[in-house]
Amino acid sequence: MQRSSAILFFLILFSIVTSCDSNQVFDDYKSVPGTWNKDEVVQFNFTAPDTTNTYNFFVNIRNNNDYKYSNLFLIVDLGFPHGKTITDTLEYKMAKPSGEFLGEGFNSIKENKLWYKEDFILSESGTYTVKIQQAMRENGKVNGVTNLDGITDVGFRIENTTIH
Template identity: 45%
Template sequence: MNLVRRLAFGLLAIPVIIGCDDNLVATDSKSFDGASWPASEPAQFLIEPVDTVTDFQIYLNMRNNKSYAYKNLWLITQMKFPQGKIVTDTLEYAMADARGAFLGTGSDVVENKLIYKKEFRFRESGTYQLTLQQAMRKSGSAQPLEQLEGVLDVGYTIEKEIQNGSK
């Protein structure tokens, strides 16, 4: 019963914590059953920008547990703009140091906030589509892992760009 209370409190506290961050513009995530991200299941998000003149930081978020067995993360990201332009990137993020200690915050569940776009401006009005796909492979193999074990969820966060120490 104590675990249920802590979980309920944690879920109720999330909006309060997020509400206190004046720079936070948008956030969303996708969870994976069994803490395993299938290669055939990209995470897709629709983003409705708040304006077209402000610069933003876009972060990718990943929460993993101790079953995550790699020191890096390879992602294929795709940003589809409202007028049809598509920008695809292959990105590598360090997830653990040389000793294997995770770089994010937490112990049983590790939270990672990975920079995706700095000083990004949503220049087009309309809906943007962000797609995240894991592109992990075993060493020496060209085939992606069918399941990336240890991934609880992935998502994004958009924050206002802080300039000269002001918001």
């Protein structure tokens, strides 16, 4: 009897968690094995759900205690179905001045949901491509950080801007 109660509890918990995320349109992660090389591009493909609604885009980053910086620079390319590309260089704060990592998480892994585009219209029908690259540099150095330690996963998320 106790096992069936535990299963029922987890089923109810799962349905609550998934129903609370009704604004999610797309959400995917790719693991970064050990270090994130500056030439490694993390890519996501998605199909425009609607060409008239607005959406919010997020880059999701999971990091562990091996991450030694207080910020993160990324180059993000958004490729449209008919060939147009928008390239953005983005900077995100990853830690407080005390060194404590920002983000959600109870153990050594922190997850950050970082704004990328707000109220964006996917104006073309078809498949879009998002490419994300790390672009970290150390102060006073010209060359970028070749291998970035401490990033475990890179994600991309799209949410409806209207509440469902």
